[in-house]
Each structure stands twice: as structure tokens, then as C-alpha cells.
Amino acid sequence: MFTPGPVQVPAEVLLAGARPTVHHRSADFPPVLDECQAGLKKVFLTESPVAVLATSGTGAVEAAMISTASPGDTIIVPNAGKFGERWVKVGKVYGLNVIELKDDWGNPTTPERIAEALRAHPEARFVVVPQTETSTGTVSDIKGIAAVTRNTPTLLIVDAVSAFLAEEMRTDEWGVDIVCTSSQKAMMLPPGLGFASVSKRAEAAMASAKCPAFYLDLRAYLKAFSDEGTPFTPAVNLFFSLQEALKMALEEGVEEIWARHQVLARAQRRAMTALGLTMFSKSPSSVLTAVNLPAGVAFKDFNGSLKANGITIAGGQDHLKGKIFRISTLGNHDTFDAVTIVTAVELALRACGWKFTLGTGVGAALEVLSNYAPAPDGWRKADAATKGMG
Amino acid sequence: MFTPGPVQVPAEVLLAGARPTVHHRSADFPPVLDECQAGLKKVFLTESPVAVLATSGTGAVEAAMISTASPGDTIIVPNAGKFGERWVKVGKVYGLNVIELKDDWGNPTTPERIAEALRAHPEARFVVVPQTETSTGTVSDIKGIAAVTRNTPTLLIVDAVSAFLAEEMRTDEWGVDIVCTSSQKAMMLPPGLGFASVSKRAEAAMASAKCPAFYLDLRAYLKAFSDEGTPFTPAVNLFFSLQEALKMALEEGVEEIWARHQVLARAQRRAMTALGLTMFSKSPSSVLTAVNLPAGVAFKDFNGSLKANGITIAGGQDHLKGKIFRISTLGNHDTFDAVTIVTAVELALRACGWKFTLGTGVGAALEVLSNYAPAPDGWRKADAATKGMG
Numbered sequence: 001m002f003t004p005g006p007v008q009v010p011a012e013v014l015l016a017g018a019r020p021t022v023h024h025r026s027a028d029f030p031p032v033l034d035e036c037q038a039g040l041k042k043v044f045l046t047e048s049p050v051a052v053l054a055t056s057g058t059g060a061v062e063a064a065m066i067s068t069a070s071p072g073d074t075i076i077v078p079n080a081g082k083f084g085e086r087w088v089k090v091g092k093v094y095g096l097n098v099i100e101l102k103d104d105w106g107n108p109t110t111p112e113r114i115a116e117a118l119r120a121h122p123e124a125r126f127v128v129v130p131q132t133e134t135s136t137g138t139v140s141d142i143k144g145i146a147a148v149t150r151n152t153p154t155l156l157i158v159d160a161v162s163a164f165l166a167e168e169m170r171t172d173e174w175g176v177d178i179v180c181t182s183s184q185k186a187m188m189l190p191p192g193l194g195f196a197s198v199s200k201r202a203e204a205a206m207a208s209a210k211c212p213a214f215y216l217d218l219r220a221y222l223k224a225f226s227d228e229g230t231p232f233t234p235a236v237n238l239f240f241s242l243q244e245a246l247k248m249a250l251e252e253g254v255e256e257i258w259a260r261h262q263v264l265a266r267a268q269r270r271a272m273t274a275l276g277l278t279m280f281s282k283s284p285s286s287v288l289t290a291v292n293l294p295a296g297v298a299f300k301d302f303n304g305s306l307k308a309n310g311i312t313i314a315g316g317q318d319h320l321k322g323k324i325f326r327i328s329t330l331g332n333h334d335t336f337d338a339v340t341i342v343t344a345v346e347l348a349l350r351a352c353g354w355k356f357t358l359g360t361g362v363g364a365a366l367e368v369l370s371n372y373a374p375a376p377d378g379w380r381k382a383d384a385a386t387k388g389m390g
Numbered sequence: 391m392f393t394p395g396p397v398q399v400p401a402e403v404l405l406a407g408a409r410p411t412v413h414h415r416s417a418d419f420p421p422v423l424d425e426c427q428a429g430l431k432k433v434f435l436t437e438s439p440v441a442v443l444a445t446s447g448t449g450a451v452e453a454a455m456i457s458t459a460s461p462g463d464t465i466i467v468p469n470a471g472k473f474g475e476r477w478v479k480v481g482k483v484y485g486l487n488v489i490e491l492k493d494d495w496g497n498p499t500t501p502e503r504i505a506e507a508l509r510a511h512p513e514a515r516f517v518v519v520p521q522t523e524t525s526t527g528t529v530s531d532i533k534g535i536a537a538v539t540r541n542t543p544t545l546l547i548v549d550a551v552s553a554f555l556a557e558e559m560r561t562d563e564w565g566v567d568i569v570c571t572s573s574q575k576a577m578m579l580p581p582g583l584g585f586a587s588v589s590k591r592a593e594a595a596m597a598s599a600k601c602p603a604f605y606l607d608l609r610a611y612l613k614a615f616s617d618e619g620t621p622f623t624p625a626v627n628l629f630f631s632l633q634e635a636l637k638m639a640l641e642e643g644v645e646e647i648w649a650r651h652q653v654l655a656r657a658q659r660r661a662m663t664a665l666g667l668t669m670f671s672k673s674p675s676s677v678l679t680a681v682n683l684p685a686g687v688a689f690k691d692f693n694g695s696l697k698a699n700g701i702t703i704a705g706g707q708d709h710l711k712g713k714i715f716r717i718s719t720l721g722n723h724d725t726f727d728a729v730t731i732v733t734a735v736e737l738a739l740r741a742c743g744w745k746f747t748l749g750t751g752v753g754a755a756l757e758v759l760s761n762y763a764p765a766p767d768g769w770r771k772a773d774a775a776t777k778g779m780g
Binding site: 001003005006007008009014015017018019020021022023024025026027054055056057058059062066089090093094095182184190191192211212213214215216232233234235236237238307312314 | 391393395396397398399404405407408409410411412413414415416417444445446447448449452456479480483484485572574580581582601602603604605606622623624625626627628697702704
């Protein structure tokens with residue numbers, strides 16, 4: 001599975017989720033909650049609480065938006081893809097005054113664009129921006145955007161749903177107010193949990209926010225931390241999986257996981273380039289690589305060949321349907337998974353009549369990957385060694 | 391575990407949830423969705439679609455309420471416990487004109503009370519009523535209430551979160567517009583899924599409903615049935631568990647499951663009465679039994695003794711804290727589980743100094759249970775044989 005979530009879930013995580021269900025109000029559950037909360041703070045690099053909702057990632061981002069704003073509030077929403085578009089819709093549904101920063105799909109949101117929007121709308125309650133726009137494989141500079149927002153009264157909500165743990169995210173250090181993600185991405189869990197870290201600033205803003213919310217009201221989750229634990233029945237067995245996944249993530253190391261995704265994505269891009277293909281995004285992410293389908297190669301045939309080999313990837317959405325394909329690095333991937341996906345793409349391109357020398361893509365990927373030795377700091381070393389390799 | 395949800399989950403269901411995660415947009419998932427939808431229609435006894443959300447039960451009921459109403463709409467909400475109270479809150483959060491029918495905890499909502507409210511408020515958009523009020527162990531006559539609402543323009547939303555599969559529910563035959571439940575009750579799944587069946591009438595009402603909703607918008611789920619499957623990433627592994635749980639439920643038979651819960655609850659009540667205890671509810675449910683703690687028995691000591699024997703039950707909530715205890719029949723329970731909980735209660739009462747002859751409760755329970763033979767229709771026969779036994 002090389003899709004941008006759900007991802008392949010390690011057997012340890014799946015089996016942890018099959019432990020006998022316990023009652024969330026019994027003495028058995030608080031230690032699980034506590035361990036998860038401590039682990040989440042470590043992977044989010046924050047001292048703030050991280051709310052865990054029984055929702056998809058969309059539920060978590062909607063919760064962040066409506067728990068911090070009141071109808072009529074101005075919000076700033078960059079839109080250069082499916083997810084930016086989604087947050088525009090959510091804002092409108094709740095009667096927010098959405099300042100939409102439209103851009104071509106494939107372009108990142110720049111700190112400059114946010115600074116400009118904030119100068120025009122200093123009253124904005126928040127900016128909500130996808131770290132990685134999954135529909136186009138584009139990463140935006142969240143550190144730079146946070147440097148703009150943190151000195152204003154405007155909050156920064158980051159939709160890190162697909163990006164989390166694959167792209168660098170230093171929540172507290174950068175000053176990101178709310179980071180949202182979900183379980184089925186680089187956290188390597190089955191889908192069903194949404195997450196939102198909440199800074200002190202965001203919590204203060206929630207005190208006066210008036211959008212209607214009950215199940216998605218983050219204030220209820222924050223209150224529950226100092227109360228019985230969770231405001232609603234939590235997805236107990238997914239918490240067991242979360243416990244295991246966090247243990248694995250912390251054993252590997254957060255920076256190590258970022259570096260691994262960076263190296264794997266770079267290897268994918270180098271391979272695709274070597275095969276004569278071009279990237280769709282102007283700012284390719286480490287989460288997934290969106291590749292333009294070359295002339296004469298129909299997505300249906302290309303994907304059919306991949307499927308015949310047991311490989312699942314994603315196609316383009318909306319106007320990109322049939323024009324791009326998207327391959328992901330998310331989850332438990334290593335060197336051999338990177339070679340697998342490049343090999344599968346080579347076989348599919350060959351089946352579709354695209355001309356190239358077999359092995360060219362794999363060779364290019366290995367030029368990047370060979371810098372990685374499976375030793376402590378291996379991926380980090382590789383990341384440094386291959387910086388600037390495109 | 392004798393709590394009113396989460397319940398003990400059969401190992402088959404837990405292990406089904408540990409199957410490798412598949413991508414919800416790949417060809418692997420639609421057959422799972424289809425099988426679940428077909429099974430859900432059978433257990434809901436409806437021809438209408440049953441939306442499956444990644445939420446708790448609260449999320450499903452909130453979704454039903456806000457997808458069918460507009461701010462300012464009148465709604466009728468009986469409130470005689472924690473959950474009635476919750477739906478009052480949700481209504482107010484969304485600016486609905488909540489006609490609250492307050493009653494003492496332990497009283498059921500009667501069809502007469504609803505008919506009277508509807509005469510005063512014929513403009514009401516919906517009535518939302520818990521089938522079983524879990525905080526008090528009280529069941530209301532949904533068939534009778536539906537007979538009132540079905541001939542009016544007012545919809546009936548039933549919070550069957552804890553009641554579903556434990557109490558009789560003939561969705562289409564009775565004319566219930568939306569039946570909500572969640573996975574961790576008699577469906578015997580881990581928590582994390584919310585369900586809502588949606589009648590044609592309810593769907594029509596949704597066309598003009600204007601409460602803000604996105605993740606909890608049932609229209610998105612209905613639209614997805616004729617589209618890609620689910621509007622947001624579904625909790626894939628819980629669907630695997632659902633597949634297994636539905637298979638088990640349909641093998642046992644829906645009416646058989648209802649009868650089993652009825653017989654078990656009757657056995658619990660007979661046992662408690664024989665021990666000299668009294669029921670809290672004026673209309674005891676088959677989901678759980680709320681028992682008044684006798685004078686001189688402190689909940690802390692009573693529960694401590696149960697815990698020492700590895701038994702988890704629920705206490706009273708809010709003003710009933712320390713005054714009642716609640717034991718449930720929910721899940722995979724049989725004769726021997728019923729004897730187990732009665733035995734544990736006898737031991738705990740004895741430890742707390744309550745005077746009675748050991749075995750009295752078990753004997754009384756067995757008087758009910760002995761009518762059950764583990765044969766086809768066994769529980770249904772027992773149910774008929776013990777009707778009127780209190």
C-alpha cells in the first residue's frame with residue numbers, strides 16, 4: 001500500500017488493538033490515557049494537551065476551527081487543493097467570513113502570502129493551512145508561516161492530517177497554536193482517531209468562541225483532562241493501538257522518522273525524474289510524490305498494471321483525474337519499500353509503452369538510499385548527505 | 391464487565407479488527423461496506439440506509455439532530471436523566487427552541503406526554519427520545535411514541551445508543567425516522583462507530599435543514615452511498631469488526647437477541663428483589679438494571695468488593711451518585727453470566743453487612759433462567775414463559 005493514508009499498519013499495532021476492550025470509566029483505562037497523552041506530547045513536541053477524538057482527520061480540523069471562532073469572524077484559508085477547498089467550505093458552513101487565498105494546485109502557501117493577508121485582515125481569528133496538501137503532494141513552510149502569525153493576535157491552525165510525523169513539526173518552538181492530524185497516516189494506526197494539540201493562546205481564544213459545537217467542541221476534551229478523562233466514550237481499542245504506535249515512534253525517534261520520510265521521498269522523486277517523468281508540485285512534500293502521467297500513458301492502464309502486482313496507489317482528484325498519480329512514503333516504509341514502488345512504476349510504465357531502460361529509476365533511487373545505513377542516526381545522516389539532491 | 395457499554399467484545403470480533411488495514415478507496419473496501427450495509431438494514435429492520443460515522447453514540451445523535459433542523463426550529467426533548475439532559479444541551483447549543491419535558495429520573499417518557507406536547511407544539515421539527523435512559527435503567531415505549539409522531543409532520547429521532555439490540559426496535563414497522571446507536575453496546579464491538587438509520591421522511595426534512603454541520607452532516611453520508619462509499623476516511627478496522635459482529639448477530643437472530651436480554655434483565659430484577667433490594671426505575675429496561683443501594687451499604691465498599699472479584703459495574707451519576715448501582719445485560723451474556731453477576735452482588739452485599747440467605751438471589755434468577763433451554767428459539771420461549779414475572 002503506497003497511498004497517502006490509510007497506510008500499512010504494523011502487526012504489533014493491529015494486535016494491540018485486539019486486546020480485550022475495557023470500560024473507559026474503570027481503573028483500567030486512565031493509565032492507557034496517561035501513557036498516550038505523554039507520548040503524544042513527545043511526538044507533537046509540545047507541552048500543551050493533545051485532544052484525541054473519535055473522528056477522521058476532517059473531524060479534528062473542523063473541531064479546531066469551530067472551537068476557536070464565532071459566526072462572522074474573519075478567517076484566512078489558503079486554497080490550492082482539495083483540502084484547502086474543504087476548510088473554505090467548513091468556514092462557510094459555520095457563517096465565518098472566509099478570506100480565501102486561491103492559488104493554482106501544486107503551489108505552496110508562502111509566509112509572504114499569509115503576511116500580506118494578515119496586513120489586509122489583522123482582525124482574522126485564525127489562519128488554517130494544510131502542511132501537506134495531499135491532493136497535490138505540496139508542502140508549505142509552516143515554520144515561516146508561524147513566524148508571521150505568532151506575533152499577531154491571529155491563531156495558526158495547521159492541517160497536518162497527512163503531514164504529521166512525515167514533515168518536520170516543532171509545535172511549541174515554532175509557535176503553532178493547533179496541530180491536527182489523524183491516526184491512519186505516519187502514526188501508522190488504523191483510521192478512527194483525530195488529534196488536535198491546543199496551545200494556551202488557542203485555549204484562551206476558545207473562551208469566547210461561539211460557533212455551535214458539542215461532540216466536536218475541543219473545550220469539552222480539554223475540560224475532561226482535569227476531569228474523568230474523556231468527554232464521550234473513547235475508541236478504547238484504537239487507544240491500545242495508539243499506545244503501541246507511540247512506543248514504536250519514540251523508539252525510532254521523531255527526527256529520525258522525519259528524516260526517513262524525507263530520504264524516501266527524495267528517492268522517489270529522483271527515480272521518477274530518471275524515468276523521464278516530472279513532478280506536479282512546485283514544492284514536493286515528504287509525505288507523497290505527485291507525478292505527472294507522461295503523454296500516451298492512460299491512468300487506467302498504468303494503475304491496472306500496478307494493481308495486478310498487488311500495489312495500491314492514488315490517482316488524481318477532480319481536474320487532475322487521469323493526469324497525475326500519487327505515491328506515498330507514509331508509514332513503516334524503508335529502503336526496500338522505496339525500491340518496490342519504483343520497480344512497480346517501472347513495470348507499469350513499460351506495460352504502457354513508455355520508453356526507458358529498465359532499472360533506471362531503481363538505480364536513481366538507490367543513489368539516494370545508499371547513503372542510508374540502518375544504524376543509529378542512519379536516516380538523519382542520509383538526509384544530510386542527500387540535501388540538495390532535489 | 392457488566393457495564394452498560396463498552397461491553398465484553400467476543401474474540402472473533404476483536405481479531406477481525408486486527409486484519410491488515412485496507413485503503414477505503416481501493417477495490418478491497420466496497421465489499422466490506424456493502425456487507426455491513428446489508429447486515430445493518432437487517433438488524434435495524436429497515437429498508438432505509440444506515441449511516442456509519444467514526445464517532446461515539448453522542449456524535450450520531452447530534453448528527454441526526456443537526457442534519458434535520460434549522461436554528462430557531464422547535465424540538466421536543468423529554469429529560470428524565472443524563473442523556474435526555476444531553477440532547478437538551480445539544481439543541482440549545484445550535485439555537486433550537488427546545489421544549490424540554492422534564493420528569494423525575496426513573497420515569498419513562500409516555501406516548502401520552504408526547505401527544506400532549508405535540509398538541510401544544512404541532513410545529514415541532516422532531517422529538518428526540520432515549521429508548522433506554524442509561525443513567526436510570528429506564529425504557530420508554532418507542533412503539534407507542536412512534537404511533538403518535540408518524541401521523542404528524544414531526545420526526546421521531548430515537549437515541550437507542552444503549553438500547554439497540556437489547557430492546558425491541560422495529561424501525562420501519564413502527565415508523566421511527568432516525569434510530570441512533572453506537573458500536574460498544576449490544577452490537578458487541580469496541581467503541582468508535584456511531585450509526586443512524588435515516589427514513590425517507592427524515593431525508594426529505596434534511597433538504598431544508600440549516601444547522602451548521604460538516605463532519606456530522608448525515609446528508610454527506612447519504613450522498614456517499616451513491617458515490618464513493620464514505621464521505622470521510624472510515625474507521626476501516628472497526629468495519630472489519632462490524633462485519634463479524636453482524637454475522638454473529640444474524641446467526642443468533644435479532645428477535646432472539648432481544649429475548650435474551652429481556653430474560654437476563656428479568657432474572658437480574660427477580661434476584662435483586664429476592665435479596666430485599668428495590669429497583670430505581672419505574673419502567674426497568676432490558677439493557678441494564680438500576681438498583682437502589684440498601685440502607686447502610688456504602689457504594690464504595692460495595693463496589694470495592696465487586697472489583698476485588700474482578701467485576702466492573704456502574705454506579706449512579708450526578709445526584710444518584712452513591713445511591714444506586716447499575717448492572718448490565720449488554721453483550722454476549724448468557725445464563726452463566728447472569729448467575730455470575732448475581733453471585734458477585736450477593737458476595738458484595740454480604741461483605742457490606744446486608745442480611746440475607748446466600749444463594750437467594752441466584753435461586754430467584756434461576757427460576758427465570760431455567761425456562762431457557764439453549765435450543766433454537768430458546769430465549770424467545772423463555773421470554774414468553776416468564777412474561778409478567780416482573
